[in-house]
Amino acid sequence: MSNNPKKQVQLSHGGGGKEMNALIHKLFFKAFDNEILSSEEDAAALNLNGPTAFTTDSFTVAPLFFSGGNIGKLAVAGTVNDLAMMAAKPEYLSCSFIIEEGFAIDDLKTIVESMASELAKSGAKVVCGDTKVVPRGCADGIFINTSGVGEIQKQGISVKNIQPGDAIIVSRDIGRHGATILMAREGLTLDSELTSDCATLWPMVESLLNADIPVHAMRDATRGGLAAVLNEWANASDVGITVQESQLPIADEVKGLCELYGFEAFDLANEGTFIIALPKEHAEQALNLIQAHEDGKNAAIVGEVTEAHNGKVILKTPWGSSRYIDLPQGELLPRIC
Amino acid sequence: MSNNPKKQVQLSHGGGGKEMNALIHKLFFKAFDNEILSSEEDAAALNLNGPTAFTTDSFTVAPLFFSGGNIGKLAVAGTVNDLAMMAAKPEYLSCSFIIEEGFAIDDLKTIVESMASELAKSGAKVVCGDTKVVPRGCADGIFINTSGVGEIQKQGISVKNIQPGDAIIVSRDIGRHGATILMAREGLTLDSELTSDCATLWPMVESLLNADIPVHAMRDATRGGLAAVLNEWANASDVGITVQESQLPIADEVKGLCELYGFEAFDLANEGTFIIALPKEHAEQALNLIQAHEDGKNAAIVGEVTEAHNGKVILKTPWGSSRYIDLPQGELLPRIC
Incomplete structure (x- = not known):
């Protein structure tokens, strides 16, 4: 981790004020760029029609960076895959960060950029989010929750539907x-x-x-x-x-x-x-x-x-x-x- | 916290095997009882029609129990309120726990039961979830993410819509x-x-x-x-x-x-x-x-x-x-x- 506080996530980045606004705009909105997200309402307004899958996963992997991926890539792939397994096209994701005070902004950037490139593989979009910062020692680096919704393309695929043969x-x-x-x-x-x-x-x-x-x-x-x-x-x-x-x-x-x-x-x-x-x-x-x-x-x-x-x-x-x-x-x- | 390991959350409660199944069935499914949740698919299958709000929030409040509420009540009210602020009826919530190893099962039960009673106030249901357990010292007790979706009852309410007068x-x-x-x-x-x-x-x-x-x-x-x-x-x-x-x-x-x-x-x-x-x-x-x-x-x-x-x-x-x-x-x- 960098020792320069300007290069680290501070408690104020989760405080709901100026610093949080800056982090959200400069990092998250830039990486996840889309109109629904940047409308900045309390919730994203979607237009959904018919059978829709809804899923959630929190990611706590350690180490955060591993051969073939990192927690960001995993957080997108994991939720997108849960939708895909319901034969649902991954469309909209939420993204919520719990970040430990002092976490390197550069690492956060790498993670968020990995999320953006993994999103491109299914065409899903991050349309709403949340950022919490907890004091040093209260979390281990970063945890990410993603939830997702998507239209079910084919119904009836189910754990209860398996047949002998x-x-x-x-x-x-x-x-x-x-x-x-x-x-x-x-x-x-x-x-x-x-x-x-x-x-x-x-x-x-x-x-x-x-x-x-x-x-x-x-x-x-x-x-x-x-x-x-x-x-x-x-x-x-x-x-x-x-x-x-x-x-x-x-x-x-x-x-x-x-x-x-x-x-x-x-x-x-x-x-x-x-x-x-x-x-x-x-x-x-x-x-x-x-x-x-x-x-x-x-x-x-x-x-x-x-x-x-x-x-x-x-x-x-x-x-x-x-x-x-x-x-x-x-x-x-x-x-x- | 209790010193009896049977009364504490263990790492195995987040391992995807027998112990996790038991925790999910005895505690979460019982408190949040509904058909969509208990179908146990990779994602909840919903039927949504038209304009829908989608929101997420992670809760890290300390202390976990405070005068007038606890992290569970907060996690439900917070997400339900974000939907309500979009004039959306709170309908479906996801619920994802990050729990520190050793967390008292009794406290978890109190938190989950508070969530269930707060859900009753809007009629929203928890339809999908996730449980992660991290080793001692890697989180501070429990963090809860809830995401929610609900039908927008009235469009056009927006931060951009305020008029002089x-x-x-x-x-x-x-x-x-x-x-x-x-x-x-x-x-x-x-x-x-x-x-x-x-x-x-x-x-x-x-x-x-x-x-x-x-x-x-x-x-x-x-x-x-x-x-x-x-x-x-x-x-x-x-x-x-x-x-x-x-x-x-x-x-x-x-x-x-x-x-x-x-x-x-x-x-x-x-x-x-x-x-x-x-x-x-x-x-x-x-x-x-x-x-x-x-x-x-x-x-x-x-x-x-x-x-x-x-x-x-x-x-x-x-x-x-x-x-x-x-x-x-x-x-x-x-x-x-």
């Missing part, structure tokens, strides 16, 4: 975000190119919607990883899910870290990886559509939905044995997102 | 929230009944809308107080605003604290006090409608909008002198909301 597709190799944060946290350098998967998923989802793929369920595998999503699905739809271990795409660096720490890649968080359940006969077409995107080139069909073992997720090993994948317990990595 | 009404005595927090922060007891004005403003706003009062601008005077709102208005509408000091309703306890600390009541934050600008001929009717509500019984016409002195707010003293009220500078009280 459905195929399960994962959009890329799993566990990258969790492994990247772990590496950063432990100060590991490894001779590796490991980066977080942190990304906006809307372009891939839009391809699936445009091709009228009859997706039954769709969810991004964030905290709790693939294991949490599949367990939720098995429960909510009262079905069994079988996963072929040999089909799970996992990068070598992630495998290595998992061996070192005794983790399973399917328990690790992702921030740009989604899972879909859909009728088997549409699986190849969906796979091709996902693989056509750079972020989806490692996508794979990893399992299927069964009538047996309902409520359970079963992992079949390449040696013919099988075991349950449980909902993760305890806390692998605090402040992963 | 308009009357300015304030809905109750000013400065109570700021004074209450100051008193708590300084450990003052005074022999006083001073409580925060923290409250949901929708019932009063609804009365004005139902009576078709032609409100030009409406805003709640939170951080920066009456001074910040009037300065914003004078700027945005390019008008002058004259306030009669003798007409400003201020409780004796607030006056006393202001004298003691050298503050001005019009710079202090409010959390259940709003200001309207409207054609003079409708001012008496509006005043009567506001005064019919318990929270509005001290409402008063405090000033008028002028063509002269545009961009400026002028305070006329009872002795005939006058001075400018500026946009507050610096930080009077950090973590006021």
Whole structure:
């Protein structure tokens, strides 16, 4: 952090007076430039018609900057992805900062600019916001909340809609975000190119919607990883899910870290990886559509939905044995997102 | 805080696994009980038609519990009021918690239950949420973000819509929230009944809308107080605003604290006090409608909008002198909301 108070966020930047006005205009309005935001009313005035998705997420990731992203990119991608998973076009985001006194203005600028470039990937706009500054020691750097609304393009996609016989597709190799944060946290350098998967998923989802793929369920595998999503699905739809271990795409660096720490890649968080359940006969077409995107080139069909073992997720090993994948317990990595 | 770990929030409560599921179901779903929330999709599915207001606020108030409210009541009233100020009926809220490891579950329960009772005052529902837990020392107890959406009942109310000749009404005595927090922060007891004005403003706003009062601008005077709102208005509408000091309703306890600390009541934050600008001929009717509500019984016409002195707010003293009220500078009280 800079020692020059002019280059640091001050308590007065959150006070509702002159300094806050200056910060908002010079930094936020400039980066997020749009008419709704700059109207400066108490709330943004939108025009929405019909089924609309609404979601929220607070981001507390540590470290704030990591290989492949930072808290700002994550805060946009995370909320945009929650909308995308409801087949909703990401349209309007709110953005609320809790900043620790003394936080470097340059870092804030970098974070806000990352948010602006990530917004461009889906076309969503930040239309309202809030800034709070808390005294030194009352927060750890910066926390960001984003909430989002967007028009639902296709209804009926739901965790409760999964059918026996459905195929399960994962959009890329799993566990990258969790492994990247772990590496950063432990100060590991490894001779590796490991980066977080942190990304906006809307372009891939839009391809699936445009091709009228009859997706039954769709969810991004964030905290709790693939294991949490599949367990939720098995429960909510009262079905069994079988996963072929040999089909799970996992990068070598992630495998290595998992061996070192005794983790399973399917328990690790992702921030740009989604899972879909859909009728088997549409699986190849969906796979091709996902693989056509750079972020989806490692996508794979990893399992299927069964009538047996309902409520359970079963992992079949390449040696013919099988075991349950449980909902993760305890806390692998605090402040992963 | 309790020393029994079972009675404290643990890092695992934010991990996306079993413990988080239990917390969400036993505490949040129970208090905020509604079908949209309990559908547990990635985002809430709403049906919105036409002009919709969207707003966000993060709450970091210290202390968390204060005379007349707590951070939970504040988090609901704050966002509901931002919607109300756009003449939007508060309908759907998101709710996102950042909780410090070790936070007492009993306190969390009290906060969440306060949120539920405050929601009942406008009929708004919490339809989506998020929970993050950060390690001890990384946050100060709990921070809450709420975002909200609601249908705009009447368009055209805007900071840019104020006309010379308009009357300015304030809905109750000013400065109570700021004074209450100051008193708590300084450990003052005074022999006083001073409580925060923290409250949901929708019932009063609804009365004005139902009576078709032609409100030009409406805003709640939170951080920066009456001074910040009037300065914003004078700027945005390019008008002058004259306030009669003798007409400003201020409780004796607030006056006393202001004298003691050298503050001005019009710079202090409010959390259940709003200001309207409207054609003079409708001012008496509006005043009567506001005064019919318990929270509005001290409402008063405090000033008028002028063509002269545009961009400026002028305070006329009872002795005939006058001075400018500026946009507050610096930080009077950090973590006021």
